[in-house]
Amino acid sequence: MKKIGFIPLRKNSKGIPNKNKRKMVGRPLFTWVLGEAIFSNLDEVFIYTDDQGIIDFINKEYHWTNKVKALLRSSESATDTATTETAMLEFCDKIDYNFDAFCLLQATSPFTTRGDINTCLEKLTEDYDSALTVVNTHRFLWNTEGEALNYNPKNRPRRQDFEGLLVENGAVYAVTKQALQANKNRLGDKIAIVKMDEDSLLEIDSESDWIAVEQLLINRQQCAKKSAEITHVVLDVDGVFTDGTITYTKDGEHTKGFDMRDGMGLEILRQFNVKVMIMTSENSELVARRMEKLKIENVYLGVKDKYSLLQNIIIEENISISNVAYLGDDVNDLTNICSVGWSLVPNNATDVVKANADVVLSKNSGAGAIREACQFIMTYNKRF
Template sequence: MKKVALIPLRKGSKGIPGKNKKKLLGRPLFSWVLGAAVFSDLDEVYVFTDDEEILSFVQREYDWTPKVKGLLRSEINANDTASTESAMLEWAEKINYDFEVLCLLQATSPLTTSQDINNALFQITNEGKTSALSVVKTHRFTWNAEGTPQNYDVFNRPRRQDFEGLLMENGAVYATTKEAFVKSKNRVSEKIGLVTMPEETLVEIDSLSDWNIVENLLAERQKTAKRQERINYLVLDVDGVFTDAGVYYGAEGELMKKFNMRDGMGLEILRQNQVEVVVITSENSDLVAKRMQKLQIKHTFLGVKDKYSFLQNFINQQQTSWANLAYVGDDVNDLANLCTVGWSFAPANATSVVKQQVDFTLSHNSADGAIREVCEWVMKYNARF
């Protein structure tokens, strides 16, 4: 049974211009649900958009998985009046309805997890439903416009613990069989299963205030799920961690970066103590490649923009866990990883937003002993294991 997801995106956004590409906890908004889809039981995930910049990003950043595909959406189905169903139908025709189960995912619901997606698929594959949607159980009292209560007696107000509450659609996940979709031309129909998600997922991003709320929720979710075990991998950013975040440019481009020799010795000692070093940077720099080669760091990955999904894939390949990782980062594109790993660090001269989220702010600046300080901390910590 081929299970395929659709993530429809529009270039235009009135509430928050460029919303889908705007960084939420250091990652483009749409990449949160895309990453969840990649690591779910789905067979393929389509990003369907009229934004060619996003299509280029998807092609470049997710070349490590055959699951992710980008497809150009027509302008007529990407304007302010176009319905999601019209986009779904256009997409289905473009791929010749090559699926048995269709899962619609909304980028404006970045709190969606792989398990939420799997739960919706389970309703169809194992529970005999023809479609499913995600809901939130809320204990709010609702009213009609004319001033009459919808779901309780004002003269017998129930206590929260005695009130069953309401199930509200949160707009995050929908799933349907191909047959039901072809027949109804709707995201859900016939026998509909329900997938309950946490109450905080009721917040969708339609305004900047929503954005701030969801970003805080994401950061707290990642940090709450943290576990600490023996550190087997030390993951490092480059600019602002290995270097002082400066670079010398000439007519031919990048000329020099400053590295600290004592950092290099610390990493060598760390490897001798069975801790692997991993370098992930968003820049594609020959200077960095040569320096990492000199340091004999085999796990060096250049030009990675979505560091979170990339690192999750690395973790799966190495059969390890986030709990076995320590991470040093200095800027917003490291935030998702810093909030998730077992232990997180920032150099003393890192950006303030990063220092607010990490477990430790180091006493040394980048390119001035910060990495060596982390190496010594890791060795002392691992001694307890």
């Protein structure tokens, strides 16, 4: 059974400008669900958008997987009045319904996990032609006439005794090709429900919503941390190896300063069988040369979605994210910092990163921070 994911994105957003591309915990919002879709049981994942910038981003960023594709949607299917089904059916016609199962994923649902996606897909192998995600809410509902809808106000139940209601959270919808063709709708006639956490009911329609969702995501990532031996260290470059500044010559060339003691620290760390990797958003020849000098083989340049790439590395290396230590300094490192076994940041890192790191080093970037981090990791690993 060929299973495809479909993530519709529009260039314009009414409530929050550029919402889909805005960084949520340091990552573009839409990459939260895209990353989970990549590592789910979907065979292909399509981004369908009228934003050429997003298409260029997809083509450049996800070269390490063959599952992700981006297609340009028509302006007619991206208007304020166009329904999601309009975009779905337009897309299906473009690919000639070349799938057996279709999974609609909403970019504004960053709490979606690969497990939620897989569970919805599994329902299609049972006696259902479609599935959707819901949240069990324990809110007491009323209508405008002052009438209670889901409980007796004169016999108010305790929360733990109250079944509540199942509410659609708009995160995941799965449907068979036959049901989609017959109903022209994301849902068929025999619908399964898949429960998600109550946090996923939050909608991102305002700045206050954004702040709340971002903090919940940070908490979720941090709560999943576990103690384990550090076998891999991943480092950013600018603001970690260097002090974050670039010096330009009169000819336009630029230079970066590296601390020799940091290089020695990494060399010693590797002698203790800790694998060192570099992950930076810069695509710099200077960085490539420095890492070659340090004999660091795993160097990833020009990376914007660092968390998804880290997830791929974890699978390839057959390790847990708890086996990873991460050194970063700015907001684009934030998701990794909140997620890995140990996160360490230089003393001059940005405030938001320092507030969420496990360890704030006493040394500044480019001035011994990496060497200090290496010593911390070696000391920590002694317990294993």
